[in-house]
Amino acid sequence: MATLQAPTPPRHIVPGDVVAAFSEYLGEWTAAQITHLDPDHQLAGVLHLDWSGPEPMSVADLGEVAPLSRTRGSFTGQPAHCHYEWVLRRSYKVIGTLPLLHEQPPNSYAFGWGMGLDLTLERRRQQGDESKWSDPWAKTITDTELNDPLAGPADPDEETRRLTVRAVQSLDCARLVERYPALTGLTLVGPVTLSTASSLNELTSLKHLMLSDVFGMTEADCLLPRRVPALESLELVSVPAEYATAMKRAWRPEEPQGVYLRIAKPRKPEWLAENLNNPLRDWDGREQISAAIYKKALAQYKATRRAVLAVLASGHSADVLTPRLVELGEQFGEAFNELDERAGFIETVEREDLYDALDAIITEAEAASGADLAWAGKGLTEGCESVRDW
Incomplete structure (x- = not known):
């Protein structure tokens, strides 16, 4: 039975590799060392080095290098060492290998290697600049x-x-x-x-x-x-x-x-079609509407929308379809009666939003069919109006 091969980084890297990249923050090149690979989570341990200079062609161009040490916060005295996604960006290059400069795996995680940023921040502190960092670009x-x-x-x-x-x-x-x-x-x-x-x-x-x-x-x-x-x-x-x-x-x-x-x-x-023009979208995060209520309201709108569009696509006459549309309007009104009784959130603005939501369903159906469906909108609204308590 064949064994599953562990995944590998899409661009070849191994522990010990030294990676160089140009840093816009520093205005010159900087370097880091790959210390660990985690195939299960597709992460790489990256140790930032205390070096910057002209573009290096090999590790020899770095001279004597050491890990960058942090000088602020809870990581003071610890190396700038972090797990990142293990894709080596196309603008980065491997310039050789060195024995591991730090053998313990990192205990922090971040996205985007940010080559040169840690070194930039440390140099600012060394120069006495403790102001909040702001990316100038x-x-x-x-x-x-x-x-x-x-x-x-x-x-x-x-x-x-x-x-x-x-x-x-x-x-x-x-x-x-x-x-x-x-x-x-x-x-x-x-x-x-x-x-x-x-x-x-x-x-x-x-x-x-x-x-x-x-x-x-x-x-x-x-x-x-x-x-x-x-x-x-x-x-x-x-x-x-x-x-x-x-x-x-x-x-x-x-x-x-x-x-x-x-x-x-x-x-x-x-x-x-169901979500992009969601007429209740503004309810998400509104002060008096909890996330749970918004979720239930949206589910009811979607259910009503699907049912109304299905009825109008059936091809029957207005005389046949109107009673069903009135029934759907009643179900819509009753559903929001129940939600409002529980949370007391429907005020003038929300009431208008709900009628706008019904209008939006009819407008969508008219756009799809090319027909005037004012009669359908009237039946849907009358059904809702006959039962609503809000």
Whole structure:
């Protein structure tokens, strides 16, 4: 019986290897040593070294090296030693091996090797600078900050290298690229709907891309290795399945060259139709609505939506379907009677939200059928109105 072979890093590394990389923070090269590999969790123990200088061709160019020692916090006196994902980025290189400089495995975990950052922070402290660290090339922006500068002409921001965008409902990627052409890192945290997403291929210096709850992309918007050749970290969480599949197909072959690839929760069209335009989304996190109540409310909306769309797709006449729609409206109203009796959360705004949710179902059905379904909306609303206590 064949034995299962333990997984290995996609780009070959072994304990003892010394890795060098250019650090933007330091403005020169720095180095670290691989101390351990954990196949079960696909992690590497990385020991940062107290060295920086011109690009090294071999370990001999480092001279006498020692582990970087921390001088602040609970890790004072301990080496800068951490578990990271075991993908050696394409911009890093192995320059040789040395006997292990620290044999105990690290007891901390982090994502992204951040070559040079620990050394930068330690040198700041040595120079007496105890101020809070702020990445000079990073920026986080929200809807108001983003849409104003993108709405009209603006000079390109060549200084920002790492951009995080949050709390934006929609985003024109072509304008984003025009405004921030020099990005090496881009994080988009949604829910947000993109347009012209293929324009991200114009970010030719991009190294890190992370999209979470981001929608609007299709296979045609896929980033291409030949267009963004520096990309070495790609994380996609809750994106359209079509886009996720295309990106996986394009970037999986790049893993052995040093690309970290993570794709999770690809969203199929059915999920997108049910969740992307969720009319109760604003209830999530609202002060008087608990997470449990929101979950039950959303489940009821989805059940009502599915039932109404099925009824309207049956092809029967309005006279036949109206009683069933009235019944579904009653079930909807009664379900929220029960939730409101338990939590007392439905006020004027929530009442309007619930009627808007019913209207949204009819609007979706009208878009799919091309028919005027005002009669259906009337029956659904009348059913809800006849039983509601809120």
